[in-house]
Amino acid sequence: MKRNTRPARMAPPAIGRAGAGVFAVLAKKTKYMDPSLAGHWPTLAGPRLAALSRPGRITGTGRVGRTLELHVPNGAAAAEVQMNIDTLVKSINAYLGPGSVTRIVVLQSGKRAAPPRENAPKPPKSEDDDSPLGSALASFRAAINKRGDGN
Incomplete structure (x- = not known):
């Protein structure tokens, strides 16, 4: 006696891959x-x-030139980006096409733009690390670093 069976179903696509196309459009x-x-x-x-x-x-619009919004986490980052606006406009126009972006607006969003670098230089150890102030500062640094990693 022969049984008719259905073929196995294909697995659904990964959500990241399926969502990436939708979000890009x-x-x-x-x-x-x-x-x-x-x-x-x-x-x-x-x-x-x-x-x-x-x-x-x-x-x-393309006729007048377009404006790109850049999001930065704080005022110091905004100042750093603002000093390099001309270089950024040239670089972006080289990628998107001549005259694609004529202006860049820097917006402070309060969110970190990228994760911190793992190889950032550590502050030098001071001679007072064995004193009560040194140990208090060390515990303060550890608490700040722990808080920064848990965002």
Whole structure:
């Protein structure tokens, strides 16, 4: 007696892969962020500025020139990015095409742009580390580092 069975079903695609395509189309339609620009941001901005900023929405019409919004975590990062605006505009236009972006607006979002570097230099040990003040400072540093990792 022969039984008719159905073939095994294919597994569903990974949610990240399925969602990436949907979000890429949505981002292009709303002009919120060009996914290819975000993917190439570290090479376009350089490692220092890429760690401080992330690209956001591109606004404006092609006739007048468009504006790119950059999100930075704080005022110090905003100042650093602001000093390199001309270089960023040239780099972005070299990637997107001449005259694609004529202006960059820096917005402070309060969120960290990138995870901290693992190989950041540690502060030198002071001679007072064995004193009560040194041990209090060491515990304070440990608490701050623990809080920074748990964001």
